[in-house]
Amino acid sequence: MFRCDRLAIRRGTFQLGPLSASVEAGQVVVVIGPNASGKSTLLGMAAGVLPSSEGMVQINGQPLAKCDLASRAAMLAYLPQQPARDLELSVERLVSLGRLRLSSSPELIEEAIEEFELSEIRHRAVSTLSAGQAQRVHLARIWAQRDAESILVLDEPTAPLDPRWADRVWSLLARHAQNGGVVLVSVHDIAVAADVGDQAWLLANGSLVAAGPAGDVVQPDRLAAVFGAQFEWVVRRNGSAWLVNSGPSAEKADSVHSVDGSR
């Protein structure tokens, strides 16, 4: 189990927390909230990259801060919002860095390269790639680092990706969770958050406003209060419900079919 226990940090005038939440294995947790609500800060602290001023992160009851580097790398992999792109390192080398402190495994590195379709560009410098390609390389590095029970902490992983690759990444993350891992991921697209998340943490002004099953947290009225925008469920042609942002006022709601907040 992955647990954030009274995590808090103060940076200038911004205060995040103290907040507590936990995740069971096998779940995808989406972290949502307006700009500057503290999503990236929370993920940085959860990954042990950003030192918190109080509280701790625990994995299976063990404080993350007390784990040695190799254990940490085995238990948790982190992708920041803007990973370094101006790198002369080759794609293959960057992916292999995921195994830096872990047992060398050419098979896992090869699997990651194949999974993210990087074979043809494996010898190219990362700096020569597009933003989307570079993001796939960093995701492949995470993929090479993880094992079945790893916790993946990802800050807007699909932001630079095209729709096909975004869908592919969400499928891979869901598969990782199904195999016993944990995915903690921030996302700006509320519809995607509602679609992919098993659990959701809703942040506003550095506080955890709501945490629980995604279906309970990602509700139009709750989101309206936090984001200052209107959200409504619409029914797609295939019959599934999809959450859409209907704008700052409720007037646009006439153009969509509301299902009264239920999925």
Place this chain on the structure above:
Amino acid sequence: MSRLRIRGFCAAIVIALIGVAVLRVLIGRNPLSGDLSLAWPDVSWRSFRLTAMIAGGLVGGALALAGTLLQASLRNPLASPSILGVSSGAGLGVMLALYVSHITGVPSPGWMFPAVVGAGCAVVLVLLLGRRDGWPDPVSTILAGVIIATMCGAGMVLLQGLVPEGLRGQFLSWALGTIPEVLPRSALPVLGGIVACGVAWAIWFSGRLDALLLDHGSAVSIGAAPGATRLICLVLAGALTAVTVALCGPIGFVGLVSPHVARRLVGPGHRLLVPAAVLCGATLVVGADVMRQAIDLGSGRLPVGVLTTLVGGPFFLWLLRRGGRHVSM
């Protein structure tokens, strides 16, 4: 880059180094007639030339290693040993010793001791001022280094105005760098030991050095311990530079250019980059010392630092113009 091509480049560097090393032993100039000769030296000259050849190779290798470690740890392609303020600190130490000796009449302790003390103080100050969350921060370290170097430079100028012209001349010739032909018995083993340990450490931890090029979050996540690795790099680079400056004075551009040349030849991975940069640095300094022997200005020899700067500067600009992408990390 194919392995065959990399091996070819490595072989070329090694051959070039052997070539300039042999030339350094063979080349000589008669101090009385000024005639240039190219022959195996007799016993009376041999140890001088061998000392200069080995010292040049070790100094070049040390500066190149320091530059490679600094460029990786500070994530800055323009980082070089001078950025830590080491050379300026050593210069201020030497100038201060000369000034104190001048006003008190106590004999100066020579160049090495005050240079090492000055360089060491500068490194410690830069590391202390460049800390953030307890570990060296690249941007803060660079800023601290620039400020310390500037302050030490101002101190040197001030002290130069307070000593007689003869002492000032001696200092200026030291400040341009010279490969010595006579050294204390322990100097070369000490420098060689530091370089060997530094190269071994850098190759052993080449993965961590590669990881330093990543953003902080990714580097921490893969277990690279960027803070501790960065601190070791800076301390090692500071020690390497301090010892070379104490032995030879500041020699410019070697630490900046060598890693870039090596990066073009063998790529950015530190497992190959470190030894390649060390070989490039050694070749550059020994080669410059050979040129220094060959060039006769009629009124004494050029300091080797002038040659490395005159050759290294335009070469670096050529690299920059030829492929800006390669003058990066």
